[in-house]
Amino acid sequence: MKRYHFIAIGGAVMHNLALALVEKGYQVTGSDDEIYEPSRTRLQQAGILPETYGWFPDKITSDLDGIILGMHARIDNPELVKAQELGIPVYSFPEFIYNQSQDKKRVVIAGSHGKTSITSTILHVLKDQNVDFDYLVGAQIEGFDLMVKLSDAPVIIIEGDEYLTSPLDRTPKFFHYKHDILLVSGIAWDHFNVFPDFDDYKNQFSQLMDLTPKDGELTYCEADPLVKIAGENAKISAKKTPYLAHPAVIQDGKTFLETNKGLLPIHIFGEHNLQNLQGAMNICLALGISEEQFYQSIQSFKGAAKRQELLVARGDAALYRDFAHAPSKLKATVSAVKAQFPERKLIAVQELHTYSSLNKAFLPNYADAMEAADVAVVYLDPHAVALKKLELMDEETLRSGFKRPDLKLFTDSSSLKEFLLTQDYGNTNLLLMSSGSYDNMDLEPIKAKFN
Incomplete structure (x- = not known):
């Protein structure tokens, strides 16, 4: 049985990853100096809520297969220091996700905005069409118990965040997933505390695009002028697929997609969401879903939690x-x-x-x-x-x-x-x-x- 210890287990993705590993049959422990709802109750129900808040080096033993380190932890965290002294492998959660998905087709959804909505849309359609897949998404989605799933599925859909990886790694998370298929939705200055220079922030996305393998695919929103420039300038031989908002009309406060079979009612709305929907559709098509299947499934999609x-x-x-x-x-x-x-x-x-x-x-x-x-x-x-x-x-x-x-x-x-x-x-x-x-x-x- 694999044994992993989470340093800063209470985070949104961290606790979901911990629960996903429990589901895989791994032995999981963790620590944190504060854990809020819903993380607390969910960890408690799984039997892995730390008994006491704080950091306890005695939890770190040489029989652990690895440490999963959250961004919330400090570089001098006593549990991290103990793990380094014992030579236990330390993974950030992006590194661990890659470690668990090296044999899968990895689809990464990146961008300053829209990535959770796009990832959620893709997950909804794939599930509705009975496709076997793994995933990592940044919000709770209707019909999914966890924000992370790791199994033997041949493909994984990953929401790729540009924020820093861990206290030990001050580079964006999305570099670690080594994508096969990449979508970039938009570039607008964010994370001012770690990217005080906008040119440096923009450059992270250009570097990410340049990592697309020749047998992969880059899809990008050309409605965003910065993404359009970066996409067109990407130094890759892979297929490039730009997209705009899916055509739609509003009638009596309801949005309808314009399709080759007429108007199709959907729950989500707004120009930005119609761009996200088209991007998600491009990814689904790249994964073998037909237009007909996509339109069939998108009608029941209500969006991710706290997204409109x-x-x-x-x-x-x-x-x-x-x-x-x-x-x-x-x-x-x-x-x-x-x-x-x-x-x-x-x-x-x-x-x-x-x-x-x-x-x-x-x-x-x-x-x-x-x-x-x-x-x-x-x-x-x-x-x-x-x-x-x-x-x-x-x-x-x-x-x-x-x-x-x-x-x-x-x-x-x-x-x-x-x-x-x-x-x-x-x-x-x-x-x-x-x-x-x-x-x-x-x-x-x-x-x-x-x-």
Whole structure:
């Protein structure tokens, strides 16, 4: 029986990988200094929740087959130091995924935005068509128990993140998967804390494209000017397939794909999602799925969790939740909801939560990102700003950065909640966007306004 120990087991992907290895019959242990829901309950149900939070070098023994190291751990982590002293192999999770999938066809979905949605779309279609495959995706998807699956399947679909690999490896994760087929959806400056130079950030994607093998395939969104340039300049002999948004029409608040067999209703909407859908379709075609099969399966796809997720709706109003936090993601989501329901008022709320979004020097990138909203609201938590050792921006600074003179600012979640509860939602959509939780704001009373 293989034995692996996870350092920083509580992370979204890390705990899912741990659960996937338990499912394979491996013996798994782990440590972390904090574990939140839903990771905590899921690890507990699998019998691998650490008894005590913290780092314990005595857990690291020479009979381990390997250590899987999360980005949350520090380079001087006592368990990591002990593993290095004992000569135990240490893997980042991207390295481990590659180690487990060397004999598979590896499909990597990369891009500053859209990669979770595209990966989720592909997974939904393949499952619906009874294709045997493994996967790694960054969000929970309806119909899938885990975000990671490792089996004897001949192909694996991987969401390829450009963020740093581990404390020991300061290069992007997506390099480690050594793709056969690559999709790049978009390039827009993100992760300001580790890529302070935009040219360096863009270059990571160009390097990734150049790694496409001659018998592989590169598909890229030519609607994104930076991706188009990088794709066209990629120094590869592999097949290149550019794509644009799938043709569609909106009728009475519903999006229909235009196909050779007429209009096809789908649940997702927005120009950005139609680009993602076409990219996913290209990958599915490359894997042997026919157009007919793709169209058959896409009709039941409702999207990934927190990606334009409909929480509740009534006849003339709806509450949506989205993971959007980077400027390009924010603008695409706000624009999509407004375009889908142009006759409805749109109240858009953005929590500035990441290092980039809370950084005053990065703020100008948010210019016009909420232009399509009728009411634009920004929430930021002073405690989160302090933890990141950044300057707390005032309302005028934010108004200038977003180019919204009427921007509303909240720095207390109870005040934000009170504001949202006092709004009239007649013929109105509310869009909540964050990679956080508005300081654990209870959404149930807000959802009740839409019943």
